[in-house]
Amino acid sequence: MKNSEVTVSLENVSKIFNKKNWVIKKINLKINKGEGLAIIGPNQSGKSVLGRLIASQIKQSGGIIQYNFNNENVMANIGFQFRQTTWPEGFLVKEVFNLYKHINDIQDKEWIDDLVEVFGIDLRWEKTLTSCNTSWLQLFSIALAIINRPRLVVLDEVSSSIGLDFKIKILKFLKEYKEKYEASFVVISPDDSTFELLCERVIVLDNGFIISDDHITDWKKNLTFEKYSLNIMDAISQQEIKVKPDPLFKPILKKFEENRKLFKEQYDYFLEKNIGNEHESNIVYIRNINYHLNELESVLVSLLSTAINRRNIEEVLLHTKMAIKIFKRTRKKVTKLDIKVKYKKSALAFFKKTEKFFNFLEEDLYNSFKSNKYIVYATELTAQLSKKELEQLSSLKKKYIQEEIKSMKLESKWVKKQQRLEKKQKIKRG
Structure with missing residues (x-):
């Protein structure tokens, strides 16, 4: 029976680098106590960034991460x-290990002895870290990660180049630790043996989205992790798996399409009434409005299955702005036309009947995409909220995140203080 107590939950979490590179996009995820979760996906899909977010090594750009x-x-x-x-250069294995032990105030000699023996630290005790091979250093970093017996462990690399016997010994130790303390494990891109011993659930990332979330209890008989991974990677490369639609854009697109349908009816009726005048400058401008709306709709549809980035946000803003600008400019010109111009009356009727649509574009759609906070924090529910309500929600979430960052900074200061004390004590002993 699965433990339903949640260790960490991610609600609508996004991560943006350099204000334009959206690496993690509105992730919703819960990891239960004692659960082992594997994160897999193509290169550049955001796996390591998601791992660092879960481990509170970097702060999210939007959304909430809660720990229990x-x-x-x-x-x-x-x-x-x-x-x-x-x-x-010059750091000995024993110096770094003892530093971590003292920082975390670990008094349990049996636990320390187990770590030293299982991870082969005793065999390298007097060696400098620079003289140790890379694969062992990756395992050493796991020992340092669990020295304080954490309830949530995030592993970003379990070396595949180290001897199988040694590796299995470490993995079995981690499995026993996981079961004894009901620790939650998150393992990024595990190999077969790591997955088999530490994981019972796997999520697949692609382009910053979770496109699959499966428990091995739901797998077909004889399906191995290797087969599962190969099948799903092949499906992604063949574009047989589409990214789960971003719930934010469902209501936005729906509202756009409802309004656009009314515009299209009036547009088609206007053109039909003015067959033969297609090349009149003002009618050409009206056709240009429709061109930008077609392009805008295409971008909005693509956002259902494509991670947001600065480029497609700018495309939405560009085509929305151009459609509004041409609408206003052409309406002004048509108003000044001589009454004898054949299409003036039908053109004015067209502008009057489509004005509501352009108010929607200007006041709702354009402002929604112009506001980065709206894009980062909105969900299917909040996409329906007023601007004031969105600002209030954003403020509350920002306050929560700031509190989390504050606690992280305090923790960092404490660690640095301990390190300074250790250094002074070492100098005195020397």
Whole structure:
């Protein structure tokens, strides 16, 4: 029976780098106590970034990440395996290990002895870190990640180049740890043996979206992790799996299409009434309005299955702005036309009957995409909220995130303080 107690939950979480690169897009995810979760996907799909977000190593650009730990100190309950395997010259294995032990105030000798023996730290105790091979350093970083017995462990690399016997020994140790402490594990791109011993659930990322979320209990008989991974990667490359539609854009597109339908009826009726005058300058402008609306609709439809980036936001803004601009300019010109111009009356009727649509484009659609906060925080529910309500919601979430960041900074200061004390004590002993 699965434990239903949630260790960490992600609600509508996004991550943007350099204000334009949307790597993680509105992720909703819950990881239960004692659960082992694998994250797989193509290169550049956002796997490592999602792992770092879950481990609270980087802050999200939008959304909420909540942890359910008995101890309020979030960072003390999270173990994150750094992929970095380069260390400064002169640092001994024992110095770094002891530093982590003292920082975390670990008094349990039996636990420390187990780590030292299982991870082969005792065999390298007097060696410098720079003299150790990269594959072992990756495993050493796992030992450092779990030294404080965290309730949430995020592994970004379990070396496949190390000896199988040694590796299985470590994985079995981690499995026993997971079961004993009901720790939640998140493993990025695991191999078969790592998945088999630590995971019972797998999510697939593509272009920053979760496109699949499966428990192995739901798999068909004889389906292995290797077969599952190969099948799903092939399906992604063949574009047989479409990205799960972003719920934000369903109501936006629906509202656009409802309004656009009324515009199209009036547009088609106007052209039909003015057959033979297609090349009149003002009618050409009206046709240009329709061109920009076609392009706008195409971009909005693509947003159902494509991660947002600065380029497609700018395309929405461009085509919306151009359609509104041409509408206003052409209506002004038509109003000034001589009454004898054949199409003036039908053109004025067209502008009057489609004015509501352009008010929607200007006041609703354009402002929605112009506001980055709206794009980051909105959901299917909040897409229907007023601008004032959205600002209030955004403010509340921002406050929550700031509190989380504050606690992370305090934790970082504490760690640095401990490191300074250790350094002073080391100098005194020397």
